[in-house]
Amino acid sequence: MTEHLPVLQVVVPLIAAPLCALLRPGRAVWLLAMVTCALCLLIAALLLDRVLAQGVISYAMGGWPAPWGIEYRVDAANAYMLLIVAAIGAVVMAFARTVVEQRIRLPASKQPWFYATYLLCLTGLLGMIVTGDAFNVFVFLEISSLSSYVLISIGRDRRALTAAYQYLIMGTIGATFILIGIGFLYVMTGTLNMADLAARLPAVADTRTVRAAFAFLTIGISLKLALFPLHLWLPNAYAYAPSAVTAFLAATATKVAIYVLLRFFFTIFGAQFSFGTMRLDAILLPLALAGIFSASVVAIFQTNVKRMLAYSSVAQIGYMILGISLVSVTGLTAAISHLFNHALMKGTLFMALGCVSFRIGAVSLDRMAGVGRIMPWTMGAFVIGGLSLIGVPMTAGFVSKWYLILGALERGWWPVALLVLFTSLLAVVYIWRVVETAYFQPAPEGRATTGEAPLALLVPTWTLALANLYFGLDTSLNAGVARRAAEALLGVGP
Numbered sequence: 185m186t187e188h189l190p191v192l193q194v195v196v197p198l199i200a201a202p203l204c205a206l207l208r209p210g211r212a213v214w215l216l217a218m219v220t221c222a223l224c225l226l227i228a229a230l231l232l233d234r235v236l237a238q239g240v241i242s243y244a245m246g247g248w249p250a251p252w253g254i255e256y257r258v259d260a261a262n263a264y265m266l267l268i269v270a271a272i273g274a275v276v277m278a279f280a281r282t283v284v285e286q287r288i289r290l291p292a293s294k295q296p297w298f299y300a301t302y303l304l305c306l307t308g309l310l311g312m313i314v315t316g317d318a319f320n321v322f323v324f325l326e327i328s329s330l331s332s333y334v335l336i337s338i339g340r341d342r343r344a345l346t347a348a349y350q351y352l353i354m355g356t357i358g359a360t361f362i363l364i365g366i367g368f369l370y371v372m373t374g375t376l377n378m379a380d381l382a383a384r385l386p387a388v389a390d391t392r393t394v395r396a397a398f399a400f401l402t403i404g405i406s407l408k409l410a411l412f413p414l415h416l417w418l419p420n421a422y423a424y425a426p427s428a429v430t431a432f433l434a435a436t437a438t439k440v441a442i443y444v445l446l447r448f449f450f451t452i453f454g455a456q457f458s459f460g461t462m463r464l465d466a467i468l469l470p471l472a473l474a475g476i477f478s479a480s481v482v483a484i485f486q487t488n489v490k491r492m493l494a495y496s497s498v499a500q501i502g503y504m505i506l507g508i509s510l511v512s513v514t515g516l517t518a519a520i521s522h523l524f525n526h527a528l529m530k531g532t533l534f535m536a537l538g539c540v541s542f543r544i545g546a547v548s549l550d551r552m553a554g555v556g557r558i559m560p561w562t563m564g565a566f567v568i569g570g571l572s573l574i575g576v577p578m579t580a581g582f583v584s585k586w587y588l589i590l591g592a593l594e595r596g597w598w599p600v601a602l603l604v605l606f607t608s609l610l611a612v613v614y615i616w617r618v619v620e621t622a623y624f625q626p627a628p629e630g631r632a633t634t635g636e637a638p639l640a641l642l643v644p645t646w647t648l649a650l651a652n653l654y655f656g657l658d659t660s661l662n663a664g665v666a667r668r669a670a671e672a673l674l675g676v677g678p
Contacts, residue, residue: 193310198304217302298338305328309437312328336424347417351420373385506592513667514590517663531648535645554625558634579653
C-alpha cells in the first residue's frame with residue numbers, strides 16, 4: 185500500500201467528497217470529513233519521511249511510464265508543501281464543525297455540501313502539489329478554485345457573494361493565462377510532463393512562443409497568489425468568508441500558488457532561464473517590496489480585523505516573493521519556510537477571530553473592546569499568532585524573517601534588509617491596535633456579557649498557536665526541510 189501513497193493523497197479526499205454529500209445531516213458527515221483529513225495528513229507525513237530517507241518518489245498512473253502517462257512526482261519541495269496543506273486542512277476541519285452548525289448561512293439539510301466542497305478544495309490543492317504533469321496542475325487548480333468560490337459565497341454577510349464573484353472573475357482570468365502558457369509549452373515541446381518539459385525546453389528556449397508562455401504563466405500565477413498589485417480579490421474574500429473558510433484558504437491557497445510558481449520557474453524553465461535570461465527577479469523584487477510596504481500601511485488603517493489580516497497576508501506574500509527573487513539557497517529557504525510559518529500564524533489568527541465572532545457576532549475593532557478580559561484563551565492565542573506574524577524571537581515567524589534578512593545581506597542588499605525590519609515594525613502597529621482594544625478599552629455599552637469560546641473551537645486554535653512556539657524553537661522541519669527543498673530547486677547541494 186505504501187507504494188501507492190502519492191495517488192492516495194488525492195484519491196482519498198476525492199472519493200470522500202461525494203460520500204459526504206450523500207450522507208444525511210449530522211455528526212457522521214463531519215466525522216467522515218475529519219477522518220479523511222486526518223488520513224491525508226498521515227499520508228503526507230509518510231511521504232515526507234520517505235522522501236527525506238530515500239529521495240524522489242515517482243508514481244506512474246495506470247502503469248503508463250512518463251512522459252506517455254501521467255506521473256505523480258514527490259520530492260522534498262512538494263512533500264513539504266503536502267504536509268503544510270494537509271495539516272492545516274485537518275486542524276481547520278476540527279474547527280469547522282461548530283462554525284458550520286451555528287454560524288454559516290446554510291440550512292441543516294445543506295450542511296453536508298459544505299464538507300463535500302471543503303474536501304474538493306483540499307483535493308485540488310493536494311493535486312496541484314503532487315502532480316508531475318503541467319496540464320494536471322490546471323485541472324486541479326480549477327477544482328480548488330471552483331470549490332473556493334462556493335465556500336466564500338456562503339458567508340453570513342451578503343457581501344460574501346460579491347467577494348466570491350470578484351474572486352471568480354480574477355481567478356478565471358488567472359487560470360486562462362495559465363492554460364494559455366501551458367498550451368504554448370505543449371506546442372513547442374510536444375509534452376506536458378514537467379521533467380520532460382525541463383529536458384526539452386532548452387532547445388527551443390530562444391523562441392517568442394516560449395517567452396510568451398513564460399509571460400502568460402507569470403501573470404496567471406501572480407493573480408492566483410495575490411501578488412501586489414494583482415491582489416484586489418483577496419481582502420474582500422478573506423473578510424467576508426466564514427471564519428473556517430478564511431482560516432483554511434489564507435493558510436493554504438496562496439501558498440500552493442507560490443509553490444506552483446517555484447515549480448514552473450525553477451524546475452521547468454530553470455533558474456538560469458527564468459532569472460538570467462528573462463530577468464524575472466527584476467519584476468518580482470520591486471513588486472514584492474511595494475506589496476510589503478503598501479499592504480502593511482493599509483492594514484494599519486483597517487477597522488475590520490479580518491480585513492486587516494487580509495492586507496497583512498498581501499504583505500506576507502511579498503516576503504515570500506522577495507525570498508524567491510534573491511535566487512539563492514538562503515533566499516529560497518526563507519521563502520519556503522515562510523510558506524510553512526505563515527500558514528501557522530494566519531491559521532491561528534483567523535481561527536481566533538472565528539472564536540471572537542462566534543461569541544460577539546463581529547470582528548470590528550469597536551465591537552472587540554474589552555474582549556480580552558472575557559475571552560482570555562482566545563485572545564491569548566491571537567497574541568501568540570500576532571507575535572509570530574511580527575517575527576519575535578522564539579516564534580516561527582522569526583525563523584523565516586531571519587533567513588530573509590541573511591539572504592538580502594548575502595546579496596549586499598542592506599536597504600532591503602532594513603525594509604524587512606521596518607515593515608515588521610508596521611506589523612507591530614496593527615497587531616497592537618487589536619491588543620490595545622481587546623485588553624485596555626472598556627466593553628461597549630449594550631453588549632451582552634459573553635463567555636469564552638467552546639473547547640471545540642479553542643483546541644484547534646491553540647494547536648496552531650502552540651505550533652508557532654514549537655517551530656520557533658525547533659527549526660529542523662520548517663527551516664531544515666526548506667533548505668533541502670531550496671537546494672533541490674536550485675540544483676545545488678548533496
